Amino acid sequence: MRLARILLIAAGLLAPGPGRAELVLVASVRTAAVEVSRERAENLYLGHATTLADGTPVKLIDLPNGTLRDDFYLKLTGKNPAQIRAYWSRLVFTGRALPPREASSTAEARQWLLDTPNLIGYMERTDVPPGARILQRLP
Amino acid sequence: MKPFHALLFAFAAITPLAARADTPSPFSLSGFGTLGAARTDNATRAFRANSVSDSGAGASFDLSVDSVLGIQGSLQIGSRLDLTLQSVVRKSPTGSYDPRVTWAFASYQATPELLLRIGRTRLPFFMYSDSLNLNYANPWIRPPVEVYSLNPLSDIDGADALYRRQIGGTDIELHAYAGHSAMNIRGGSANLDKIRGLKASFSRNGLTAQFSYAQADMSLRWSDAHFLSLQQALVATGYGAIVPELSGTDGKTSFMSAGLQYDQDRLLLIAEIARRNVDRYIDTGMGWYVTAGYRTGAFTPYLTVARQRETSPVSSAVTGVAALDIGLAAFNAGRNKAQRSIGAGLRWDAGRNVAVKAQLERIQPGPGGLGIFLPSQLGDYLKPDGPTHVLSLAVDFVF
Numbered sequence: 404m405r406l407a408r409i410l411l412i413a414a415g416l417l418a419p420g421p422g423r424a425e426l427v428l429v430a431s432v433r434t435a436a437v438e439v440s441r442e443r444a445e446n447l448y449l450g451h452a453t454t455l456a457d458g459t460p461v462k463l464i465d466l467p468n469g470t471l472r473d474d475f476y477l478k479l480t481g482k483n484p485a486q487i488r489a490y491w492s493r494l495v496f497t498g499r500a501l502p503p504r505e506a507s508s509t510a511e512a513r514q515w516l517l518d519t520p521n522l523i524g525y526m527e528r529t530d531v532p533p534g535a536r537i538l539q540r541l542p
Numbered sequence: 543m544k545p546f547h548a549l550l551f552a553f554a555a556i557t558p559l560a561a562r563a564d565t566p567s568p569f570s571l572s573g574f575g576t577l578g579a580a581r582t583d584n585a586t587r588a589f590r591a592n593s594v595s596d597s598g599a600g601a602s603f604d605l606s607v608d609s610v611l612g613i614q615g616s617l618q619i620g621s622r623l624d625l626t627l628q629s630v631v632r633k634s635p636t637g638s639y640d641p642r643v644t645w646a647f648a649s650y651q652a653t654p655e656l657l658l659r660i661g662r663t664r665l666p667f668f669m670y671s672d673s674l675n676l677n678y679a680n681p682w683i684r685p686p687v688e689v690y691s692l693n694p695l696s697d698i699d700g701a702d703a704l705y706r707r708q709i710g711g712t713d714i715e716l717h718a719y720a721g722h723s724a725m726n727i728r729g730g731s732a733n734l735d736k737i738r739g740l741k742a743s744f745s746r747n748g749l750t751a752q753f754s755y756a757q758a759d760m761s762l763r764w765s766d767a768h769f770l771s772l773q774q775a776l777v778a779t780g781y782g783a784i785v786p787e788l789s790g791t792d793g794k795t796s797f798m799s800a801g802l803q804y805d806q807d808r809l810l811l812i813a814e815i816a817r818r819n820v821d822r823y824i825d826t827g828m829g830w831y832v833t834a835g836y837r838t839g840a841f842t843p844y845l846t847v848a849r850q851r852e853t854s855p856v857s858s859a860v861t862g863v864a865a866l867d868i869g870l871a872a873f874n875a876g877r878n879k880a881q882r883s884i885g886a887g888l889r890w891d892a893g894r895n896v897a898v899k900a901q902l903e904r905i906q907p908g909p910g911g912l913g914i915f916l917p918s919q920l921g922d923y924l925k926p927d928g929p930t931h932v933l934s935l936a937v938d939f940v941f
Contacts, residue, residue, distance in 0.1 A: 451706070451713065454654040460621040462566065468894060485840065485891040492940045493679035496574055497672035498626055498645050498663060499704075501616050504566035519565040521621070 424527040426475055428539040432532070433520035435459055439538040445479050447523065450491070450500035463503035464512050464524030471509075475525045478541040568618040576677045578608025578936035587930045588916040589905075591684050593691040593879050594635040596728040598916050599932075606633040608684055608936055610675045612644070622651040630675050635694070635727045644675065644697060657704040665698045665723055665734075666741050669752050669801035669814050678938035681810060681844055681889055683901045686831040687914045688848035691879055692818045693797060695723045695734055717741040723758075729766030734758040734795070748806030753799070760793035762823035768876070768920060772869045779863060787822050787857040788873065795820045810835035810842065825877055826854045835889075842889040846903075849882040852910060874910075875923035881913025882906050897938045904929050 428444050439447075439455060446452040447463060454460050466472045476487045494500040506512035512524050513532045523538070531537060580599040582589050588598030591607050599607045610632035617625045628645035647661030664672045670685045674696055677684065684690075700721015707714055719741075723734045739756025769789060776784050786792070799816035815830040828851055835844035855874040861867055887901035907913035908926035915930065917923060 446708075451708075452654065453651060458654055460651065462618075462621075464566065484894055488894060488940065489679050489897075492574065492676060493673055495572060496612065496614060496628065496676045496679070496940075498628075498647065498649070498659070499672075501618065501624055501626075502570060502572070504570070506566070514564050515566055522566070 424529040426471070426478065426525060426541040427528045427531060427537045428479075428523065428525050428541065429516060429531050430461075430536045430538055431516040431519055431522035431524075432534040434461070434522065434536065439523070441479075441539055444523075444539055448476070448479055448503070450494045453500070459521060461521045461523050462519075464515060464522060465503040465505045466509060466512060466524075466526065467505060467507060471525075471527070475541065570616045571614070572941065573611070573613045574676055574678055574938075574940045575611040576608055576675075576936050576938045577605070578677075578683060578934060579603040579605055580607045580683075580932060580934040582915075582933075583931045586918040586922065587907075587912070588918075589930070589932045590914050590916060591687065592635070592694050593687075593914060594694040594725075594727045594732075595633070596635065596637060596916070597633075603935075608677070608934065609633075610677070612675055614645070624649050632675065635725070637728065655705055655707045657706070658701070659704070660701045662697050662699050663702060663719070665693065665695060665737070665756075666717060666719065666739070667693050667754055667756055667797040668799050668816055669754075669803065669812075671696070677899075677936065678895075678897055678940050681812070681833065681835050681842060682846065682887060683899050683934040683936050686814075686829075686833070686846055686848045686883075688829040688831055688850040688881065688883065689799070689814055689816045691850070691914055692816055692827060692829055694727075695725045695732060698723050698737060700737070711746060713743075713745040715741075715743040715745075717743075729769070730762065730764040730789075733761040733791075735761070739797075748804055750801075750803045750805075752801040752803075755796070755798050757794070757796040760795045760820065760823065761791040762789060762793060763791070764789045768869075769873065772866075772873055775866060775869060776861075779861070779866060781859075781861050781863075781866060784857060784859045784861070784870070787859060789823060793821060793823045808837045810837065810844065823856065825852050825856050825874070827852045827879065840891040842891075844887050844889070846885045846887070847883070848885075850880050850913070852878045852880045855910070872920060872923055876911070876920070878911030878923075879913055880908055880911050895940050899934075899936045899938065901934045901936075903932045903934075905932060 443456055473484045476482055491502055495502050509526050509530050515522055516524055516535045517532050581603045582601055585601040588600050590598035612628055612630040614628040625648050626645055629641045630644045631639055631641045647659045647663055649657055649659040652658050668689055673679045698721040702719035705716045720738045725732045737758040741754040743752045773785050776782055796819045801814035804811040812833040817828040820826050831846055831848035833844055833846040835842050856877050883903050883905040885901055885903035890898045892898045906929040907915055912923050912926055
């Protein structure tokens with residue numbers, strides 16, 4: 404009985420918690436995107452590219468500062484929060500790229516994905532609005 | 543430039559309202575800054591972050607050398623056209639704190655690889671030219687003056703094209719630009735006209751190599767008391783023919799640089815070498831530096847070794863008249879920024895948007911001038927003496 408409880412707790416610690424579903428990259432409802440490779444996604448979120456592989460211009464969404472955003476950049480680009488902040492500051496303040504649009508909450512990001520074509524964002528899989536297409540999974 | 547600032551305030555006013563809409567706002571507003579203090583251990587040597595300021599830090603902490611505040615607004619018009627405006631407040635070479643528009647351009651994404659820009663951008667002669675005020679993005683307190691003081695003009699008004707593509711895993715960026723640049727300095731003015739240049743960068747796996755070449759027509763007009771009295775003396779004694787070597791509007795200049803940066807995982811290595819060729823008004827010189835840093839958690843200690851050397855003075859004219867030749871020697875020495883330095887520093891990424899830095903440098907000015915320092919007496923240019931130590935502390939932030 405006791406062992407079972409310890410195992411349960413251990414499993415709970417190892418598995419993603421109930422609020423920590425899988426992170427996914429997602430395209431807004433009216434985006435013509437067929438496919439976005441992981442490499443293209445990385446290029447988009449590092450400011451190297453502003454279009455999809457077929458040349459369609461897209462805009463990016465960022466979530467507010469927090470663990471979801473930090474997780475996303477770490478998984479996609481391998482850069483920690485301080486590195487990604489310094490990296491994007493350089494791009495933005497040297498006139499190279501415009502930063503992703505920062506939503507004030509996941510709810511706002513969902514709303515944008517429903518209403519604006521050619522937008523790409525990221526969120527937990529359980530938060531993806533109906534009609535939006537999952538492009539990449541970032542387990 | 544007043545309308546630009548009005549526009550920036552308009553961006554600021556609109557952004558918070560637009561942020562609650564159903565679609566992302568086309569406006570964005572952000573900023574950056576540094577609160578920095580620097581001091582030397584020699585009250586007769588004022589340390590400067592550039593070669594043209596008429597004041598600097600002496601033997602007590604001075605906030606004016608490195609402190610800077612910048613605000614930037616951007617507006618997206620459609621999917622390909624953007625407007626960007628940046629204004630910066632920092633002590634100007636003439637001592638004023640008037641805001642200066644540092645970027646003001648329209649950019650057009652002509653193809654996925656090609657970005658065209660028109661307006662005011664940054665003169666990209668060196669590897670870190672673009673981020674001169676943006677200390678948060680750089681490891682040091684300030685880019686090493688041995689290279690960066692070779693060109694005191696930071697803006698270019700004109701047009702440029704940035705071509706970026708990936709070939710076999712290597713990111714390539716070609717940057718071609720043309721335009722003109724002007725700057726007021728106390729006791730003179732500096733202009734670069736018909737600037738045309740090319741910069742090429744190659745990046746792969748954290749390693750970036752960069753090459754740059756530019757040429758321009760140059761005007762440098764001195765009107766300080768020392769120059770005016772020297773000019774008067776030269777003309778009065780029949781040596782007026784030397785004056786057009788010292789000040790005027792017929793100069794030609796070129797800038798060449800090569801840089802290497804390795805920034806991956808824990809190791810940071812940066813090396814850059816640059817050369818300024820000039821046919822009159824200012825000296826021909828070259829500078830280089832090497833920086834090595836190591837990231838351990840939120841701390842990045844670094845070491846920098848740097849040098850600037852003069853390869854030919856402003857004027858090599860000799861009159862044979864002792865008083866005139868001393869005046870010419872002082873004029874040459876005042877424009878010779880040769881120095882060598884070794885520095886150690888620490889960057890601490892204290893928070894998500896804040897870096898705290900401390901840096902100590904040992905700078906040996908000369909030979910033949912006082913380096914980046916401003917003397918308390920003109921005659922000191924001719925006797926550089928021993929090394930001066932500079933201690934700098936800074937908090938860099940972005941918002």
